[in-house]
Amino acid sequence: MSQTTDHSTLAGPAVVHHRTASIQGRTVFYREAGDPAAPAVVLLHGFPASSHMFRALIPALADRYHLIAPDHLGFGFSDAPAVTEFEYSFENLTRVTLGLLDHLGLDRFALYIQDYGAPIGLRIASRQPQRVTALISQSGNAYTEGFTPFWDVLFRHAKDREANEAGVRELLTPDATRWQYTHGVPADRLDRLSPDTWTVDQARLDRPGNAAVQLQLFWDYQFNLDEYPAFQEYFRTSRPPTLVTWGEHDEIFGPDGARAFARDLPDAEIHLLDAGHFALETHGPEITALIRDFLARTLA
Numbered sequence: 045m046s047q048t049t050d051h052s053t054l055a056g057p058a059v060v061h062h063r064t065a066s067i068q069g070r071t072v073f074y075r076e077a078g079d080p081a082a083p084a085v086v087l088l089h090g091f092p093a094s095s096h097m098f099r100a101l102i103p104a105l106a107d108r109y110h111l112i113a114p115d116h117l118g119f120g121f122s123d124a125p126a127v128t129e130f131e132y133s134f135e136n137l138t139r140v141t142l143g144l145l146d147h148l149g150l151d152r153f154a155l156y157i158q159d160y161g162a163p164i165g166l167r168i169a170s171r172q173p174q175r176v177t178a179l180i181s182q183s184g185n186a187y188t189e190g191f192t193p194f195w196d197v198l199f200r201h202a203k204d205r206e207a208n209e210a211g212v213r214e215l216l217t218p219d220a221t222r223w224q225y226t227h228g229v230p231a232d233r234l235d236r237l238s239p240d241t242w243t244v245d246q247a248r249l250d251r252p253g254n255a256a257v258q259l260q261l262f263w264d265y266q267f268n269l270d271e272y273p274a275f276q277e278y279f280r281t282s283r284p285p286t287l288v289t290w291g292e293h294d295e296i297f298g299p300d301g302a303r304a305f306a307r308d309l310p311d312a313e314i315h316l317l318d319a320g321h322f323a324l325e326t327h328g329p330e331i332t333a334l335i336r337d338f339l340a341r342t343l344a
Contacts, residue, residue, distance in 0.1 A: 059077065060099075060103055062075055064121075067143040067144050070117055070122070070140065073115045075098065075099075076110075078107070081110070082108060082109050083152075083154065084109065085111050085153060087101070087102070087111065088164055089116070090183070091119075091159055092249055093119070093322070094116075094119045097158070098111075098113045101332060101335075104336075105336065105339075108336070112144075112148065116141070116160065117137060124251055124254055126257075127256045132257055134164060134264055135167070137160075138164045138167040151175060153176065154176070154178040154180065155168070156180040157184030159296070162181065162186060163265075169282075176284055177285075177343055178342045179286045182324060182331065183294050183301075185301045186272060186279075188269065189303070192295055192297065198262055202262075202263055202265070205259075216258055221242045221249065224296070225242050225325060227320050228321065229319065229326050230318055230319075233319075236328075237325055241325060279308035283311070285342035288305050289317060289323060289330075290314070290323065291317055291321055293318070295320070299316050
């Protein structure tokens with residue numbers, strides 16, 4: 045059963061509900077808005093964020109679409125069981141996400157994927173392509189071309205956890221969390237960044253035991269690359285309508301990762317923005333306009 049919280053947030057004409065559901069014995073938090081009879085859009089966040097990253101986008105789309113934005117286990121307001129109680133992997137996060145979508149009765153939906161949301165969402169899309177009506181990727185990587193030097197320490201950690209753990213632990217610090225939002229942002233857009241973003245993210249990262257959760261997911265990320273051929277075959281075979289909105293100055297997933305979509309999806313609409321990794325924070329109106337135009341055409 046899902047439980048609705050006692051409060052909702054009124055943003056413009058749309059009410060955003062904050063709800064939970066019990067999935068595989070774990071509490072999954074999600075935001076929901078829009079008419080359940082409208083076309084569904086599922087928003088999957090990345091590291092170190094949560095559904096909070098979609099707080100402005102959800103009400104901006106809710107007049108036409110049914111929006112669902114979950115927090116992955118270990119993030120946001122979803123459960124964060126200890127690593128001894130839950131096997132943290134992108135496979136298992138995918139199973140939980142599918143469990144939520146099935147629980148909500150979402151048979152067909154568009155997917156918005158960002159960062160960690162990409163290997164989760166693309167597992168779903170490649171394995172159940174009949175359910176996915178469209179893809180929107182905002183730094184949601186599916187090609188090795190997207191990896192930057194940022195990943196060097198993570199790939200070393202994948203090969204030797206003990207020798208490289210200190211280096212990856214640096215990615216869990218307040219300075220690193222703030223950097224993910226501020227890097228690559230033009231000077232005239234820095235004042236669009238809300239300090240709420242990295243403050244909320246860091247508060248959830250700092251939960252007791254959560255460092256071990258994040259270290260396990262850092263290590264498990266290597267197995268996402270094994271899925272890339274299946275993702276790319278899905279692109280070629282199913283040809284989902286695809287919109288790519290990507291920060292050209294993203295130092296985590298570089299712009300070559302955005303351009304690579306054209307190899308298997310020649311009709312993909314690719315937009316490189318004057319932004320960093322969290323382009324939605326600084327270019328929210330532009331991305332919202334692109335999404336509204338794209339979905340109006342593809343889901344008509």
